Amino acid sequence: MTIATTTELICFLVLSAVVVVGALGVVLLSNIVYSAFLLGGVFTAVAGLYLLLNASFVAMAQILVYVGAVNVLILFAIMLVNKQEDLKAITNLTTRRMVSAGVCAGLLALLVRVVVTTPWSLPGPAAVGEEATARIGEHLFTDYLLPFEVASVLLLMAMIGAIVLARRDVLATDVVTGQVADQALIEKARTPLLMNRAD
Amino acid sequence: MSDFLATLPSLQAYLLVAAMLFCIGVWGLINSRNAVRVLMSIELMLNAVNINLMAFSSFVDGDLIRGQVFAVFVITVAAAEAAVGLAILLSLYRNRVTVDMEQFNLLRW
Numbered sequence: 001m002t003i004a005t006t007t008e009l010i011c012f013l014v015l016s017a018v019v020v021v022g023a024l025g026v027v028l029l030s031n032i033v034y035s036a037f038l039l040g041g042v043f044t045a046v047a048g049l050y051l052l053l054n055a056s057f058v059a060m061a062q063i064l065v066y067v068g069a070v071n072v073l074i075l076f077a078i079m080l081v082n083k084q085e086d087l088k089a090i091t092n093l094t095t096r097r098m099v100s101a102g103v104c105a106g107l108l109a110l111l112v113r114v115v116v117t118t119p120w121s122l123p124g125p126a127a128v129g130e131e132a133t134a135r136i137g138e139h140l141f142t143d144y145l146l147p148f149e150v151a152s153v154l155l156l157m158a159m160i161g162a163i164v165l166a167r168r169d170v171l172a173t174d175v176v177t178g179q180v181a182d183q184a185l186i187e188k189a190r191t192p193l194l195m196n197r198a199d
Numbered sequence: 200m201s202d203f204l205a206t207l208p209s210l211q212a213y214l215l216v217a218a219m220l221f222c223i224g225v226w227g228l229i230n231s232r233n234a235v236r237v238l239m240s241i242e243l244m245l246n247a248v249n250i251n252l253m254a255f256s257s258f259v260d261g262d263l264i265r266g267q268v269f270a271v272f273v274i275t276v277a278a279a280e281a282a283v284g285l286a287i288l289l290s291l292y293r294n295r296v297t298v299d300m301e302q303f304n305l306l307r308w
Contacts, residue, residue: 024223055267124258165290
């Protein structure tokens with residue numbers, strides 16, 4: 001075992017441990033702000049795994065998009081909706097959790113069995129290594145050109161949809177009198193519209 | 200055990216890590232009561248799928264690396280999903296003043 005392989009092994013073990021333990025923390029911690037920061041750690045460790053797989057471009061995209069955008073978006077959402085509320089107690093909560101944990105453990109056992117028993121066609125063709133970024137560019141502009149364009153349209157639609165969904169309908173002028181509406185009053189009059197249906 | 204360790208950053212090892220991450224995500228998706236945590240669990244599951252794609256791309260499809268292109272597309276779709284999901288969450292919070300998943304029964308018959 002050379003030094004390079006040993007280093008790779010140690011990096012892999014540390015990154016996998018961070019991924020699994022961090023994901024458990026994201027799911028299990030009661031404070032959701034800690035969960036969000038741990039989620040950033042998990043995303044970064046996954047980017048490290050991509051680097052171990054010789055995929056520097058995707059690792060960079062992972063850090064930019066997930067850590068830089070999605071995680072920050074989640075933190076902003078937490079800040080906007082973080083209200084301490086007493087959750088209504090659910091009957092059989094522990095049983096429910098145990099049953100779902102059993103189902104997930106079964107799924108894990110199934111996946112592990114598939115991974116271990118399948119005869120993968122290894123070793124595959126020689127890896128391109130550092131050329132990966134150039135190869136991704138070739139793919140994106142030749143055989144994956146249509147999905148690339150569709151993805152850009154999807155991002156535009158998601159942006160417009162997010163704006164429309166999160167917009168607060170505030171009228172600048174009163175509809176009846178035409179006078180300038182009192183914005184402070186509108187801000188105060190945020191009556192929960194659908195609360196009367198809640199039981 | 201040492202034989203397994205010697206081959207370790209292997210395809211199977213990456214797939215096992217991804218499987219664990221996916222199962223943790225599924226458990227969190229089912230059991231979270233905070234809607235933001237549900238979105239976080241979905242991101243975990245998407246990341247598990249991405250690890251799978253990258254591992255296959257590196258070990259099985261080393262010269263064409265189509266898995267990496269797919270991973271880039273998955274990241275794109277995940278970003279769009281996070282934006283729309285959090286916007287829906289915000290408008291839902293504005294209408295019901297809660298993020299408890301058990302209270303979101305508007306579409307129930």
